[in-house]
Amino acid sequence: MNKKNILIVILILYRFNHLFAEAQRSAKLVAYDSIVVPGQEVILSAKLEKKILFFRPDVKGEKLFFYIDNKNMGESVTDNDGFAYLPCTIIKPGIFELTVKVSTASEFFSDTASAKIFCSDKKKPTIIVDIDHTVADVSWLGYITRSNIKVKPLKNAPEILQKLSKKYNIIFVTKREDVFLRKTKDWLKMYKFPDAPVFFWDWGNYPISSAKYKSERIKKLKQIWKNISIGIGDRDTDIEAYLENGMKVIKIGKENKIIPNVTFVSDWEEIGNSLFGK
Template sequence: MIVLGSNTLSRAESKTPAIIVPYDSITYPGIEVWPQAKVVVKKFYGSEQPVGGERIEFLEEGKYLGLALTGGDGDGVIRYIPYGEGIRRIRIRLYHTSGYKSEDAEMFVGVWSRSRPIILVSVDALKERQKEVVFPFMGKLSKETDWKPAAFAVDVLSDMSKRFNIVYLYNGSLTDFQKMRSWLSMNKFPVFPMIIWNNNINYIKRLISDRGKEIKGVVLNIEEEVDLFQNKQLRMFRISWKKEKSKNKDEFKNISIVTDWREIRKGLF
């Protein structure tokens, strides 16, 4: 018995660590959507390498939804038709015979009709702005979970979630996506889908085209995100330092520059 246990442990330890990255999405009740996930391994200097030829399983509340085979880009998809409104949680895991090991991932699919407005929120706008560090490496935040929520962000978003559906926008490393989701949960932000738009620009464009009448506002932070929405007929807000506010007003004339999440609540309600 001891020998068998040791062999099992040895096989598990010999597997290569990988990360499953879920691609959240939104759809309408009764309309098919294609849940997609990517399998990657983290290489030196933070680079990511997709893993092809891996089987990944999709489950919802214990019900088996399907099996997908990842392609050369590491992506695997299945066909899925949700019924009834709400947020579907889909668990994704590697097939048990895989030569890789990974924690299960959770995907959110927002199933919403056109009756409720939508707010797009950059996750960078939810973080407290880090003050400039005078001495290099002193006071630097080392982990995603070390960030504190921006003042009033949790309370304002919680209030807004009673009247709006929220779509979080994530722009960062794929391997840190789950850490960002854990940070949102740990800090009690309302649970909604988080779209990875840095690798999915076309999806964001389709989202705006399809749901444009329902999207009532966009909350941004960094300039790269501003460019994506600059020419859209959307109410845009940008979180800024107070000392930056006057300068940014000239730079971004079509955006409401705010210094506090409470100003966003006033602007939307």
């Protein structure tokens, strides 16, 4: 091998080593939506993971900074599962912007993560809404293989939910893994759904069963907003989770059977008529 080829090989190896070192330091930071009652404490949460191809190892021992509406609320260190938590108290009702950043002293680098804090009276009636085949005309598998622009909402879903949000709190609870958090929120915003908290499934932290996951998630949410009374979904697992939490159920998809506290509808127009008493 002549000197020129040796030099080329050295440069290639140097570049590869540089890219590998950068990949080792690249991380993904995720911030999560929260709900709270005025004057009560809320636990803000975020998670830091490495970005290594399809793997996402948790990053522990890293300092994260939390901001609400650009005000520094404090810092917290990620635990063994990559999570960092920070308690704070929200005084007045409203929707507040949460921003989380990795310390500039960290060996890892990541984009800033954002989420929202929804503060409302605990007695206000609240609706839980599924996403796939409930507001999005797509299956879970179809969603992860398509761009947002190719996923359409079910007819009238954005408009009906916007109207319902004047009377009810809305919460989206989905079995989608939180790796799709940003994509899902962008889709909801694109089609003008109401600004509402979205709660995702996380591998390793919730049951694999959709019914068990949603039941557990809703049970925790009801400890904060007491009047979560209606659930809208399209699957039997949705019905199971909602009924376990003592909720009235609206299931999209007509069926020739009668289940106590379950209403079967064909579309969102029927849902609107049902909840607006038409």
